[in-house]
Every structure is written in C-alpha cells, then in structure tokens.
Amino acid sequence: xxxxxxxxxxxxxxxxxxxxxxxxxxxxxxxxxxxxxxxxxxxxxxxxxxxxxxxxxxxxxxxxxxxxxxxxxxxxxxxxxxxxxxxxxxxxxxxxxxxxxxxxxxxxxxxxxxxxxxxxxxxxxxxxxxxxxxxxxxxxxxxxxxxxxxxxxxxxxxxxxxxxxxxxxxxxxxxxxxxxxxxxxxxxxxxxxxxxxxxxxxxxxxxxxxxxxxxxxxxxxxxxxxxxxxxxxxxxxxxxxxxxxxxxxxxxxxxxxxxxxxxxxxxxxxxxxxxxxxxxxxxxxxxxxxxxxxxxxxxxxxxxxxxxxxxxxxxxxxxxxxxxxxxxxxxxxxxxxxxxxxxxxxxxxxxxxxxxxxxxxxxxxxxxxxxxxxxxxxxxxxxxxxxxxxxxxxxxxxxxxxxxxxxxxxxxxxxxxxxxxxxxxxxxxxxxxxxxxxxxxxxxxxxxxxxxxxxxxxxxxxxxxxxxxxxxxxxxxxxxxxxxxxxxxxxxxxxxxxxxxxxxxxxxxxxxxxx
Amino acid sequence: xxxxxxxxxxxxxxxxxxxxxxxxxxxxxxxxxxxxxxxxxxxxxxxxxxxxxxxxxxxxxxxxxxxxxxxxxxxxxxxxxxxxxxxxxxxxxxxxxxxxxxxxxxxxxxxxxxxxxxxxxxxxxxxxxxxxxxxxxxxxxxxxxxxxxxxxxxxxxxxxxxxxxxxxxxxxxxxxxxxxxxxxxxxxxxxxxxxxxxxxxxxxxxxxxxxxxxxxxxxxxxxxxxxxxxxxxxxxxxxxxxxxxx
Numbered sequence: 149x150x151x152x153x154x155x156x157x158x159x160x161x162x163x164x165x166x167x168x169x170x171x172x173x174x175x176x177x178x179x180x181x182x183x184x185x186x187x188x189x190x191x192x193x194x195x196x197x198x199x200x201x202x203x204x205x206x207x208x209x210x211x212x213x214x215x216x217x218x219x220x221x222x223x224x225x226x227x228x229x230x231x232x233x234x235x236x237x238x239x240x241x242x243x244x245x246x247x248x249x250x251x252x253x254x255x256x257x258x259x260x261x262x263x264x265x266x267x268x269x270x271x272x273x274x275x276x277x278x279x280x281x282x283x284x285x286x287x288x289x290x291x292x293x294x295x296x297x298x299x300x301x302x303x304x305x306x307x308x309x310x311x312x313x314x315x316x317x318x319x320x321x322x323x324x325x326x327x328x329x330x331x332x333x334x335x336x337x338x339x340x341x342x343x344x345x346x347x348x349x350x351x352x353x354x355x356x357x358x359x360x361x362x363x364x365x366x367x368x369x370x371x372x373x374x375x376x377x378x379x380x381x382x383x384x385x386x387x388x389x390x391x392x393x394x395x396x397x398x399x400x401x402x403x404x405x406x407x408x409x410x411x412x413x414x415x416x417x418x419x420x421x422x423x424x425x426x427x428x429x430x431x432x433x434x435x436x437x438x439x440x441x442x443x444x445x446x447x448x449x450x451x452x453x454x455x456x457x458x459x460x461x462x463x464x465x466x467x468x469x470x471x472x473x474x475x476x477x478x479x480x481x482x483x484x485x486x487x488x489x490x491x492x493x494x495x496x497x498x499x500x501x502x503x504x505x506x507x508x509x510x511x512x513x514x515x516x517x518x519x520x521x522x523x524x525x526x527x528x529x530x531x532x533x534x535x536x537x538x539x540x541x542x543x544x545x546x547x548x549x550x551x552x553x554x555x556x557x558x559x560x561x562x563x564x565x566x567x568x569x570x571x572x573x574x575x576x577x578x579x580x581x582x583x584x585x586x587x588x589x590x591x592x593x594x595x596x597x598x599x600x601x602x603x604x605x606x607x608x609x610x611x612x613x614x615x616x617x618x619x620x621x622x623x624x625x626x627x628x629x630x631x632x633x634x635x636x637x638x639x640x641x642x643x644x645x646x647x648x649x650x651x652x653x654x655x656x657x658x659x660x661x662x663x
Numbered sequence: 664x665x666x667x668x669x670x671x672x673x674x675x676x677x678x679x680x681x682x683x684x685x686x687x688x689x690x691x692x693x694x695x696x697x698x699x700x701x702x703x704x705x706x707x708x709x710x711x712x713x714x715x716x717x718x719x720x721x722x723x724x725x726x727x728x729x730x731x732x733x734x735x736x737x738x739x740x741x742x743x744x745x746x747x748x749x750x751x752x753x754x755x756x757x758x759x760x761x762x763x764x765x766x767x768x769x770x771x772x773x774x775x776x777x778x779x780x781x782x783x784x785x786x787x788x789x790x791x792x793x794x795x796x797x798x799x800x801x802x803x804x805x806x807x808x809x810x811x812x813x814x815x816x817x818x819x820x821x822x823x824x825x826x827x828x829x830x831x832x833x834x835x836x837x838x839x840x841x842x843x844x845x846x847x848x849x850x851x852x853x854x855x856x857x858x859x860x861x862x863x864x865x866x867x868x869x870x871x872x873x874x875x876x877x878x879x880x881x882x883x884x885x886x887x888x889x890x891x892x893x894x895x896x897x898x899x900x901x902x903x904x905x906x907x908x909x
Contacts, residue, residue, distance in 0.1 A: 193740045422740040429731035435738035
C-alpha cells in the first residue's frame, strides 16, 4: 500500500484538530473500540493548545501577523530576532500557545488518570502564586490605600499569597486579626458553603464586596483572594461563580502537595494533547498531520459525513466528525458570535528568575522555608497584576528549566491580559520590563475568542453528524484544561450515546486484537 | 555515584523507529518476553513496555516505546522522541528500500532527539536468509544463536534456502552505521538471534551519569513522592493494553 493512502475508506469517527478536547475525545473513542482518523492541517500537534519550539513559534508568528482580526484566532503576532545561541538551542524550547495551570482536582486530572495518559505526561507543583502591589506606580493609578506594612518591609512590590492554613500561619505580614478572618473565610469556602445561609443571601453579590461586607476582610486581602486564590478576572465577579471555582481549588490543596495547582512539563497543554493522541494511536487511531491532512471538502448528509483529504485518493466516509469551529467550512460552522474577546499575549525568554518574585519569598516567609523548595520556587510561579490605569488584570506564568520548557538557567514568561484595542507589545511590554530588564526573546500576539450570549451547550452545529468542540470562554489560566476535558467527554457521549454499552475511558480486561 | 549502589536500576527510554512491517514490535516482544521476564507480561501495542537488562555493574530498565503506527504518515509527536536515551532503528534485510527509510529515521532522530542519543541500526529478519551466520561487527558480544532455538519450527526462509532473499548486504549497512556512529546488528526477532545483544550493547553504551538528563525532572524535582505516585506521572502500575500497531 502506498504510504500516502489511508488503510480504509471508512471510519467511525474523523476528528479534526489535535487540540486538547479533540485529542482526548479521539483517545476515548479509540479506547471504546471506534475506528478513528485524527487529522490536523498543522504540521505540529496541539492546534491552539500547541507547544512549539522556538523556530516553530517564529514560523507560527509570521503566519499570524495580520494587523486585523480575520477569520483567524490570532493577529498582530511579532517576535524579536534570534541570537545565535537561541538559534542553536531553538529546538530545546517548548513554548505554549495556551499557558495554563492545572488544579489538582477536576475533570482534566481525572481524565488523565482514567485514561492512563498520566503515564506519558508529568506535572510538578506550581511554586508560588503572588500578587503585585499596584501602589507602585506604573501609570498613575493610586486608588488603593495600603496599610503601613508594605512600606515597613522595604518596598515589597509583590506579595506571595498564602493559599493554605500553613501558609497563613507562617505569613508574618498579616496581623493576627486579619489572619483569623482569613482563616474563617477559607474554612467556610472550602467546606459545604453552598448550604449556608450566608451563601444563599449573598450569592448574587460581587465577590470583592462580599468579602469586605460579610467577612470583614480589607480591600487588599479581598483582592488577593479574588485574584490569586479564586483566580477571578476581577473582584466584580459574582459570588456564586467564584465560590464554585474557589472551593475546588481549595480542595485541590494537599492532594499532591501544599499548592492547589500543577504545571505540566514541556508547555503543559500541548504535551497533554500529544499524550492523548498517542493513547489514541495505541488503541488503533490513525494520525495524519500537515498539508496532506488539510480538508479539501466536507459534506454532511443523513447517514454520515464525506470528506476529501490529500492523503487519500478516494472519498472518506465517517459516521461522525468531531471538530472545533475553526477547521470547518463556513456553511458547517455555528453562527458567528456577536462578541469577540481579545487577549494580548506575550511569550518571553528570561535569563534569570524575576527579582520581584525572589523578594516576595524572602519578605513574606522569613527564613524558615529557605531550604524547602528554594529551587522549586524559582522554577514556576504565577504573578497577578491587578488592574492599573487602562489595563485590566495581567496574568504572568513562569516556567523554568524544571518544566522542560527551556534550557538550563532560563525561564519562560507568559503574560496575558484582556484588552480592547492598542497593540500587544504596547499593552504588555511595561509588565515584561517589570519582570526582566533584558529578555532574551519576546513574542507578542493577540488571541481572539468568540463569546456567545447563549449558553455554550445550546450552541449547535449545523448538522447532527458533526460534533462541535467549543473553546473555553474563561480567560484565566486555571479553567481551560478542565473545560477541554469536559468538552471531550460531552462529545464522547454524543457519539456513543448513553446506552450503557461502553464507558468513558472504561477499564477493560482485554483490548481489541491488534490489526 | 552509581558505584555505591551498583544494582539500582537506571531507567532509560528507548524508542523504536523504522518502516512499517520491518518487525519493530516483534523485536521488542522477543526481547521483553524471552529472557529477562522478571516483571510484566507485555502485549504488543501497549503504551510502552519495560524490561530490565542486567549488566555487571548496573541494571538498566528500558522503557520501550513503540510507534503505535504513527510513523506511517510521519506524525510522530515530539513527545515520542523526548528524553529518549536510546533508539533502535529497524530495517528489513530482505528489502533494500527499508534501509533507506531507516536512514531517514536516523536523520529525523538527529534532528529531533537528544544529541547524545545512542542509536542502534538493526537489520531484522535474518532468519529469512540462510547464508553465513552473520557476526555482529562489534567485538564484545557473541552471537548466541542456539540459545533460543526452541522457536525455530516456523518456516525458515520464504523464497529460497540459500539466502537469495537478502537485499541489503552486511557491508553496506555496516559502512553506513560506522559513518553515522551507530551500533549495528543483524538480528532475527523470529528466532531470537542477536536480539538480546542489541539491547545489552545499548545498555552498555549508555553513559552512566547522563542517563535521562531531564526525563525525570519531575521525579527528581518533586520532593513529594505523591506527585509521582498519584499525580500526573506513575499512576498505578502500567498495564499492557492491546491496540493497533505496525
């Protein structure tokens, strides 16, 4: 058989796009015994969740440099040029188009475990979560009043957020009274808060106000909780939603260590997607990537979907097609969203761990934890910059060599913020320079996501045999991976039906015969 | 370091490469099931198989990754090559085209994989040619052909009895292997010839200290064993699962 020909003309399911949800659902269906053809027109795995090498990122950037929003997800991408040493190390980087951290409890972790893909991908605990003290002027916003404590500890620009009981006890910067309030709140939020009257009466309130009014926390602590523990976009978010998320994050603490979040190796999301693709292949799925997997035509009918691909000389027939909207032709996509949310993103390579974050360790924890994890703390970190001036919340995620993302003694920095206009560098460069005076490399781009007014699950594809995978609407870095896992499971059930014949990543005594 | 705990197993990721149907999986099956079966009962098509290889001064625990068919459309993910300390590139000595494919895979390894990767070029299906018993070019290892003769029952050569089916000469492949700094063997997965030698020589060639420069970054970095045991990584014991495979 010619290598440029598929083994079959028909498949149970064709999955288009190797993004997280596509890869997970492909693996789950292959495991359930379905014949799977998984294609991606990109040369690399992961689609919008990909981990790219440095040269791949530059190539990617040149393809997404268009100044305005077209049908693409990305625009205005630009990169600095490579120094010779970066060039020679270019393949040692895993740079994520989808920087994310993973709560230790949730759909993604569960799916990783159930599918045993956890064997291929490794995670480590996130080193620290900190909040930038925005009274240090960036522009001119100085609205937040601060207690004297900040000045006392010689210009603390960054506060490491105590995420657990232990942390709170250790923290020397919070006074005893506040500690008690904080503990009281965290205890409540990590328990069965939803049956309490406090919750019933306040669930439609804004989170920030709620913390102040009901738990008596000061603005500063309330903000820290909102940004760094509950990972809100802003303190205006509704209590009900915030607490649901926060409860899970608080329960994540202690599962694998003292923090709530894990950071994946090699760019995280992209590596996880590859892991599921491999699982799918192991269960018999066929993989075609690149130009030979670029859809030539697709048409849906009553009893299935017909596709044409360069890798096969004949029509390919599938009972179902699973895809994200971006891979489908206009006529098979759902109606366009009215609102597009734009995020400015930056990927930078730093020659040192940001000084800012070193400070935060020293000042808030004293010397007692010096030995514990000094290395780990300087490998991964999340830093949140509360809104300042024109800019909304800016999120920074740092991944060092321990995550396999870069060569030794370098760090990858991801910045992101929802913006309305301007250009990506204009938005984020001030933040980059706070973290590093001399980045070795930087890339900036806009990422665009549709936001629908109708709930996601009401958003239907144009044909019953096409199953749509939707991108996560939340823009923070803690929810995306779980969202993808949920999308995948929903798609799985849409394909197999809930008749009890097969389970989702069900353990089986014996797999199917090979060949 | 390793001298102090000489019998501690070092884990080595080994990847298989080569054109479809050259016998990649069978080589591994032969290696894993035949001789060192201390632990698992493996199955072809599993995520990866493990096998220990005992040397004089250490034990190398191979974690062997099969392509799972992803080589057909050159869609092997970077993850596949990641942290591989060794690779076995297989061709079929009765198909000259398969050596060309093998050369392409060696190139791909040089591009994608760890620069210090140990690569072994293996010409499989020695049982299909019955000319001279092929001595492996490396001095140290001996061919212990008789050892596994219990499975010689299947038909020895398809076409002729005198080895006409050979299309790749030892000299040709060996010269190429030398040029590229590869270990070289001719082997038979079916009969067992040289299979253990391939893996033993690889195990010997792996430098003691540079084993897995990063691979177990998580394992070593995370002081909490829980992260490894339950978390992302070594969750439960590995179970061999069947599935499609070349």
